[in-house]
Each structure stands twice: as structure tokens, then as C-alpha cells.
Amino acid sequence: MKMLGATVVPATSGSKTLKDATNEAIRDWINHPQNTHYIIGSVVGPHPYPDMVARLQSVISKEIKAQLKKHTGKLLPTHVIACVGGGSNAAGAFYHFIKEKKVSLVAVEAAGCGLQSGKSAATTQLGSTGVLHGSKSLLMQTADGQVVEPHSISAGLDYPGIGPLHANLFKTGRASFDSSTDDEAVKAAMNLCKKEGIIPALESAHALAQLNKMKFKKTDRVVVNLSGRGDKDLATYMKFL
Amino acid sequence: MMNVLDAVFAEKKKNVLNIYCTAGFPLMESTTEVMLALQDAGADIIELGIPYSDPVADGPIIQQSNMQALQNGITLTKIFEQLTQIKNRLHIPVVLMGYINPVLQYGMENFCKDAAACGVSGIILPDLPMYEFEKYYASIFKKYKLNCIFLISPSTSKERMKKADALSGGFLYAVSSSTTTGTQNSSENKINYFKKLAAAKFKNPLLIGFGIQDKTGFEEACQYASGAIIGSAFIQHISTAKNVQKAVKEFVHTIRPIEQ
Numbered sequence: 004m005k006m007l008g009a010t011v012v013p014a015t016s017g018s019k020t021l022k023d024a025t026n027e028a029i030r031d032w033i034n035h036p037q038n039t040h041y042i043i044g045s046v047v048g049p050h051p052y053p054d055m056v057a058r059l060q061s062v063i064s065k066e067i068k069a070q071l072k073k074h075t076g077k078l079l080p081t082h083v084i085a086c087v088g089g090g091s092n093a094a095g096a097f098y099h100f101i102k103e104k105k106v107s108l109v110a111v112e113a114a115g116c117g118l119q120s121g122k123s124a125a126t127t128q129l130g131s132t133g134v135l136h137g138s139k140s141l142l143m144q145t146a147d148g149q150v151v152e153p154h155s156i157s158a159g160l161d162y163p164g165i166g167p168l169h170a171n172l173f174k175t176g177r178a179s180f181d182s183s184t185d186d187e188a189v190k191a192a193m194n195l196c197k198k199e200g201i202i203p204a205l206e207s208a209h210a211l212a213q214l215n216k217m218k219f220k221k222t223d224r225v226v227v228n229l230s231g232r233g234d235k236d237l238a239t240y241m242k243f244l
Numbered sequence: 245m246m247n248v249l250d251a252v253f254a255e256k257k258k259n260v261l262n263i264y265c266t267a268g269f270p271l272m273e274s275t276t277e278v279m280l281a282l283q284d285a286g287a288d289i290i291e292l293g294i295p296y297s298d299p300v301a302d303g304p305i306i307q308q309s310n311m312q313a314l315q316n317g318i319t320l321t322k323i324f325e326q327l328t329q330i331k332n333r334l335h336i337p338v339v340l341m342g343y344i345n346p347v348l349q350y351g352m353e354n355f356c357k358d359a360a361a362c363g364v365s366g367i368i369l370p371d372l373p374m375y376e377f378e379k380y381y382a383s384i385f386k387k388y389k390l391n392c393i394f395l396i397s398p399s400t401s402k403e404r405m406k407k408a409d410a411l412s413g414g415f416l417y418a419v420s421s422s423t424t425t426g427t428q429n430s431s432e433n434k435i436n437y438f439k440k441l442a443a444a445k446f447k448n449p450l451l452i453g454f455g456i457q458d459k460t461g462f463e464e465a466c467q468y469a470s471g472a473i474i475g476s477a478f479i480q481h482i483s484t485a486k487n488v489q490k491a492v493k494e495f496v497h498t499i500r501p502i503e504q
Contacts, residue, residue, distance in 0.1 A: 016304065017298065017307070017311070022298065026298055026300050030300060033300070033301065034422065034424055034427060037422070133348065133349065134343075134345045134348060135298060135345065136300070137371065144349065146349065147319045147320065147349060147350075148296075148348065148349030148350065149297040149346065150297040150345070
């Protein structure tokens with residue numbers, strides 16, 4: 004981000020994770036409303052941000068359609084698999100397929116050290132209805148409504164909620180939700196690197212790991228959204244070598 | 245019977261002092277001690293903060309007090325217990341300020357019922373949108389005779405200010421500048437904004453809060469409104485005090501000397 008010319012300010016409040024960085028961005032906006040335009044990368048936050056981000060990210064499913072037609076001649080995939088933290092890349096990858104009921108949408112959350120380990124970020128499995136950052140959605144929280152600190156090896160999935168769009172896809176059953184652990188994600192990343200020479204982002208590696216858990220037919224057209232590069236995760240990957 | 249909050253403004257048109265304190269801070273059991281000391285020292289209204297893990301409208305001082313109080317083990321249930329303990333001794337109005345999520349988990353109806361039962365007069369929920377209040381909760385507030393108090397700021401449109409005033413009861417909360425709590429605001433546009441507020445014909449008395457730190461700030465705000473709210477400066481003052489009661493009184497007396 005610095006190489007691209009951005010000033011990076013670390014969040015030093017609360018649990019110092021993505022949720023706290025989001026708090027700090029909102030606070031900065033509150034403090035400088037005259038000269039600041041708030042933007043957010045994920046499909047969370049107050050309306051209209053989740054909707055705006057989903058529409059902007061929808062270029063992903065548009066691209067999937069175009070590439071699929073070019074490579075297979077078919078218009079629709081049978082499966083679209085994407086990782087979900089707040090859920091921006093998944094929202095974009097699902098967007099133009101939501102109304103196409105034949106397309107199976109698979110959202111993969113971060114199980115962290117395991118769903119029952121107390122160190123997880125799988126919101127649909129561990130959360131309940133709540134309000135955070137200005138939207139009502141599913142949220143990992145205590146019985147008293149205090150937001151729980153999540154855990155995932157990937158910073159981008161280390162968020163205690165999911166966007167309201169995904170909460171709806173979950174509740175209506177339009178998308179199926181599963182999760183990959185830290186270890187499964189790292190293993191999938193290493194595998195992709197060996198087979199294809201591509202280092203995926205740790206986030207995207209959660210979606211890749213899902214492939215091992217599903218059964219496919221030879222005729223299936225499966226799309227895994229490789230939403231990010233692993234440059235930023237090299238320090239983490241090196242620990243596993 | 246007149247709501248105690250309305251009674252304060254009926255009796256006293258000017259210089260109403262509302263002090264914000266965080267429940268369960270600095271110690272779990274401090275809530276009652278701090279509130280009674282505030283009453284003794286001459287505060288007119290107490291705004292009691294319900295601690296939350298993600299208080300986005302608050303600056304570092306109140307954030308820290310929220311975290312400390314949560315570590316102390318404070319919960320809404322505990323706050324209502326504490327308020328019940330002092331119900332017969334506390335005669336000045338109490339307004340609860342918090343964020344919507346803990347309230348939703350407690351249940352809005354239960355929350356209003358229990359708040360009213362322990363003598364609370366009003367509720368401030370900065371992240372509760374006005375239309376949601378109107379649509380889902382206004383009838384519950386009415387049932388338990390609780391005022392909902394909305395916030396306006398320099399960036400609030402005239403229309404929205406009117407709406408906030410119409411939906412609020414007890415008083416209207418004017419944020420002194422576009423900031424989180426505890427931020428010292430530049431006085432440039434502030435006075436113009438205060439003048440605009442003073443000229444607006446709100447149905448509710450106006451209290452100005454956020455960034456009011458001392459006697460000078462309090463008196464300045466009081467020239468344009470019925471009174472002011474002090475939070476961060478007070479929390480800062482009592483956070484490291486050995487004798488909390490004494491620190492509370494000391495602070496209030498710096499704002500409002502005893503002879504007054």
C-alpha cells in the first residue's frame with residue numbers, strides 16, 4: 004500500500020484487528036466529514052456501502068461469464084466458490100449468478116484453528132443477528148451483545164461479521180456455507196504453488212481448500228475465485244516451510 | 245407526574261450540567277458511588293454509559309473506559325441491579341447512553357421495561373437510525389414513558405434536525421462539532437453553529453456535548469443552549485483517582501463552584 008503511495012495508519016484501539024481498523028476509519032470520517040470521503044473495501048458498514056461495494060465487485064462475475072463462454076462455450080458455471088470474511092470478493096463472484104438458481108454458490112469462511120476451538124472467524128456457524136459498523140447482519144458476539152474477537156490466519160477473513168447480503172444468502176439457503184481451517188488453507192496454497200506456480204492470498208486459499216471437500220462430476224464447470232495474490236502473505240507462508 | 249427530566253428543565257432554564265460516566269468504571273462497583281457523588285456535587289443530570297466493545301462515536305478516553313468496564317465484568321443486567329440499589333437515594337434524572345447491539349441482545353422491550361423500573365428517564369442510542377426508532381420502537385418507549393434522545397451535529401441538515409427534535413423527548417443532544425467524543429474542537433465555526441442552534445426553534449431544550457472539557461467550555465455552550473454535557477474530561481479526571489468520590493466532587497466543583 005505504501006508502494007502505491009498510500010499513508011498507512013495502524014489501528015491501535017480495541018483488539019487491533021480488522022474490526023478495530025474499521026472502527027478507526029469510521030471515527031476518522033466522523034472527525035473529518037468536510038474533507039473526507041469514506042470508502043470501505045468490504046460489503047459491510049452502513050447503507051449504502053454494502054450495496055455499492057457489491058455492485059463494484061460484480062465485475063468479477065461479469066468476467067467469469069465472459070471467460071467461461073470463451074473457454075467452454077457455456078454461459079453459466081455449475082459452481083462458484085469464494086472465501087468470505089466480510090465477503091466482498093464473494094459478493095462480486097456471486098453477483099450475476101444469484102438469480103441463476105442452477106448455479107451452486109459456495110461461500111467458505113475461515114474456521115481458524117477449528118470451529119469449536121474458540122479461535123475462529125466462521126460467522127454463520129458461530130454468530131447470531133446483531134449490529135456492527137452500521138449494518139444488521141450475522142455477528143460473532145457474547146450473550147450480552149459484545150463483539151467477539153475472531154481469529155483467522157488471514158487478516159482479510161479475521162472479521163467477526165459478514166455482509167448483510169451474505170447473511171441473506173445464508174438464511175435463505177441460496178448459498179451454501181462451509182469453512183476451511185488455517186492449516187487447510189495453507190496446505191491448499193502450497194499445493195497451488197507447486198502445481199501452477201501461483202502463490203494465492205491466504206484468504207483465497209480458504210476457497211481453494213474447499214475443492215477437496217466437495218465431489219464433482221466430470222462435466223461440472225467449477226469456478227474458484229482466486230481473489231488475491233500471496234505477496235502480502237509471504238512472511239506467514241515462510242513459517243510453514 | 246412530570247417526567248423528572250422535564251422537571252429539571254422546567255425548574256432550571258439555564259446552565260444545566262449533565263455529566264457522562266461509564267458504568268462499571270473505574271471499578272465494577274464504582275457506578276453507584278460515582279452517581280451518588282455526582283448528585284451530591286451538584287450535577288443536574290447523569291448520562292450513564294453502557295460499555296460496548298466497539299464504541300465508534302467515542303474518542304480514546306471513553307473507549308478506554310468502556311474496555312476497562314467490560315474487563316471488570318459489567319453487563320446490562322448488572323447495570324440495572326446497580327441502578328435499583330440507589331433508586332431511592334438518587335433523585336436527579338438518569339439517561340442511559342449506549343450502542344444498539346447490546347440493547348438488541350437484551351431485547352428492546354425488556355431493556356425499556358427494566359430501565360423504566362429502575363428510574364431511568366431517557367435513552368441515547370447514537371447508532372439507532374431515526375426511521376427504525378419510529379417504525380419499530382417508538383411505541384415501546386411510549387409504553388414505558390421513556391424519552392429517546394437523538395443527536396444532531398454541524399453536518400445535520402435542517403430537515404433532519406427538525407425530525408430529531410420531533411422524535412426526541414427530555415432534551416435534544418447537539419454535538420458541538422463534527423468529532424468523536426473528547427476531541428477539542430476549533431472554535432472558528434463553532435460559535436456560528438451555536439448561534440444557529442440558539443436561533444432554531446426546537447421544541448426540546450438543547451444540551452451541547454462532545455469536546456466540552458472545563459468551566460470555560462461549559463459556560464460558552466450555556467450561552468447558546470440550556471446546558472452542556474461533559475464526558476471525556478470527567479472520565480479522564482476520575483480514571484486514576486485513589487478516592488473516586490472525592491475526585492468526582494473536585495471535578496464538578498471546577499465546573500460549578502460550591503457557592504453557586
